[in-house]
Amino acid sequence: MSGTLTIDGLDAGYGRVGVLRGLDMEVRDGEIVAILGSNGAGKSTLLRTISGLIRPTAGRIRLDGDDVAGKNPEDVSRSGLVMVPEGRQLFAGMTVRENLLLGAYAERRRRSVVQERLAQAHALFPILEERADQVAGSLSGGQQQMVAIGRGLMAGPKVLLLDEPSLGLAPAVLAQVFDALRALREQGVTILVVEQNVMMTLALADRAYVLQRGEVVIEGTSEELQSDARVREAYLGFTTAAAAG
Ligand SMILES: Nc1ncnc2c1ncn2[C@@H]1O[C@H](COP(=O)(O)OP(=O)(O)O)[C@@H](O)[C@H]1O
Ligand SMILES: [Mg+2]
Known part of the structure; x- marks a missing residue:
């Protein structure tokens, strides 16, 4: 690529x-x-x-x-060309998984692509899989930055x-x-x-x-x-x- x-x-x-x-x-x-x-x-x-x-x-x-x-x-x-914005800009009330999936919104109908990218984000930051069901706003600053980068990866x-x-x-x-x-x-x-x-x-x-x-x-x-x-x-x-x- x-x-x-x-x-x-x-x-x-x-x-x-x-x-x-x-x-x-x-x-x-x-x-x-x-x-x-x-x-x-x-x-x-x-x-x-x-x-x-x-x-x-x-x-x-x-x-x-x-x-x-x-x-x-x-x-x-x-x-x-995918941006990870200043200040992370996550949806604080949504879960880690939901925030990640938003990054792949354009590919939402291609389930296998979405699953593959999710696996890639989890491999890079295992904590994102452990905290998948936790709301993003409850994470530490570092973990939120990982979600923001993971969401960027979800866009391929x-x-x-x-x-x-x-x-x-x-x-x-x-x-x-x-x-x-x-x-x-x-x-x-x-x-x-x-x-x-x-x-x-x-x-x-x-x-x-x-x-x-x-x-x-x-x-x-x-x-x-x-x-x-x-x-x-x-x-x-x-x-x-x-x-x-
Ligand atoms: N939304 C905006 N409207 C008008 N001016 C802006 C806006 N955002 C930034 N600026 C101005 O543009 C210049 C560059 O800002 P910015 O790109 O944010 O700098 P940096 O990211 O390097 O700190 C600054 O003079 C700033 O005041
Ligand atoms: Mg700046």
Whole structure:
């Protein structure tokens, strides 16, 4: 299953307010790519635009060569670009299983496909099977994030888009979530992840882009970014002198 996301000259924003400016980005099949940047840089706006919630004012968004810019969110998801939104956005009063099944709503008549994907989500996060009948709102933050990722998997992603999956999680759970992303990459799912947890994310990702005011200001492999003085100063708390010494 292929999944290469290519973004060219993307402009998008809210009404007349432009946020993204001429953004170019590529996430190749089988990669984990991170988007880093401070609050308000435009990271969520980018993911919302890719997933069809915001219509771009210019540029192209292609999945394996097919332009998805301007499609509605359901069609974008069906094409294989699947979003795990910021803040999880589960149905708190519905069970874990019901939340997961909603992710496969487009495939609801294909029972074997739905069962296969459910098994895949359970294999990745066994707790989701143990808690299948529990209402999602009663789970811990980490478990809710697992439901949100599991629901994304239920849609059969080629490229999974995650908006700050580590937000508010305790370190142990966070490590579990990041391990799951590594496992998904092994299974061939391409991943684009927005994060503020720079250190852990560069250890996970193959490549990363740093956004600032809607523009890419730094891009490279994770190794390159880990040794980039600008990244170390702005995000890792090193001064240039400390980095040099
Ligand atoms: N719904 C919205 N309406 C208008 N402006 C918004 C909206 N959401 C975000 N913005 C603005 O767009 C810019 C980028 O925000 P966002 O994409 O959420 O940044 P990030 O996810 O990197 O923190 C910010 O200036 C923010 O105030
Ligand atoms: Mg955001």
